[in-house]
Amino acid sequence: MDHSADESGLLEGSDVGSQKERVVTEEEWLQKWEMGNIGFHKEHRHPLLQKYLDVLLNGRSGLRIFFPLCGKAVEMKWLADMGHSVVGVELSEQAVKDFFSEHSLPYCEEPVPEISGGKLFQSTSGNISLYCCNIYDLSSSIVGKFDGVWDRGALVAVNPRDRQRYASLMINLVEKNSSYLLVTVSYDPNKHKGPPFYVPESEIKSLFGNCCEIKCLEKVDDFSEKHRQWGLDYFLEVLYLLKF
Numbered sequence: 001m002d003h004s005a006d007e008s009g010l011l012e013g014s015d016v017g018s019q020k021e022r023v024v025t026e027e028e029w030l031q032k033w034e035m036g037n038i039g040f041h042k043e044h045r046h047p048l049l050q051k052y053l054d055v056l057l058n059g060r061s062g063l064r065i066f067f068p069l070c071g072k073a074v075e076m077k078w079l080a081d082m083g084h085s086v087v088g089v090e091l092s093e094q095a096v097k098d099f100f101s102e103h104s105l106p107y108c109e110e111p112v113p114e115i116s117g118g119k120l121f122q123s124t125s126g127n128i129s130l131y132c133c134n135i136y137d138l139s140s141s142i143v144g145k146f147d148g149v150w151d152r153g154a155l156v157a158v159n160p161r162d163r164q165r166y167a168s169l170m171i172n173l174v175e176k177n178s179s180y181l182l183v184t185v186s187y188d189p190n191k192h193k194g195p196p197f198y199v200p201e202s203e204i205k206s207l208f209g210n211c212c213e214i215k216c217l218e219k220v221d222d223f224s225e226k227h228r229q230w231g232l233d234y235f236l237e238v239l240y241l242l243k244f
Contacts, residue, residue: 019189019197023159026091026134033092038071039226040153040196045075048183048239049150052217055241056148056179063147066173068135068166069154072099079150080127087143088130096121096130114142136165138173145175149242152183156196163199167207171244180212180242185235186219192230204240213243 032038049056057063063084067076070088072095080086090096100107105123112118118133131138149170158166174180182204189198205214217239227235 019194020160022193022197023161024157024195030092030094033094038095040157041071041073043074045078046152046183048218048220048237049075049152049181052181052239052241055217056150056181058179060147064144065148065150066143066146067150067154068170069157070099070130071095071153072102073150073152074103075150076128076130077103077105080123080125084127084148086128087146088128089135089138089143090130090132091134093119093132096132099130112142114139136162136169138169140173143173145178146173147175147178149174149178149180149182151180153196155182156185156194156199158197160197163203163207171208171211174244176244178244180244182240182242184238184240185222186238187227187232187235191232201238201240208242211244213241215241215243217241 056065061083065079065084065086067073067086067088070076070090071092073088076086076088076099088096099105100121100123105125105128107121107123107128109119109121112120112131112133115131115133115137118131118137121130121132122128131143151170155163155166170180184199184204185196186200187198201216208214220237220239221234222237223232223235
């Protein structure tokens, strides 16, 4: 069954009433990690990143790659092992520490002077740097700029009212000629309140379209029993390339 109707406009405005005002607090996200309610975490490398890695790297080596709202994403070590410099930001200190412990990576911890309460966790090898703070406390003066971004579970987790703020930050953090792989999810937003939130293609274009080329690379049927329990009858992952 073809569930691309959402991308053709039939659902473009339907998230306005059902999800537009939805807010997930910092405390709720921290509690998810504390309670182990992290169904959004994937134990294995994401197949879309593996498939389109060359699109992200574009023949380049030694890149600075950013993972927004990184959790304990296993892909961070994978890319670091290839020789890239990985930088992530995550609200949950537990998630950051879990990442290093689960990969048996020694690290050092230090405060971030520019961010009240912010901490930087860095692998002793120096190629993985994870900032523990609110993502909106970051700026290019603190973390520099990036050649690539892997955004999976980030834009779709941001409160809908904060998307413009998020997009503006991301645009300010990328270098010219950078490649940004963005994974969104597509489902009927009237049947599930999120997160993950439904972000239509029209909104991606309004958020980023003035600054980059946007190309939809692939749509994947990711429907599972979990989504059935949410009351959904389809659930897609949609991969975009944002080329700056």
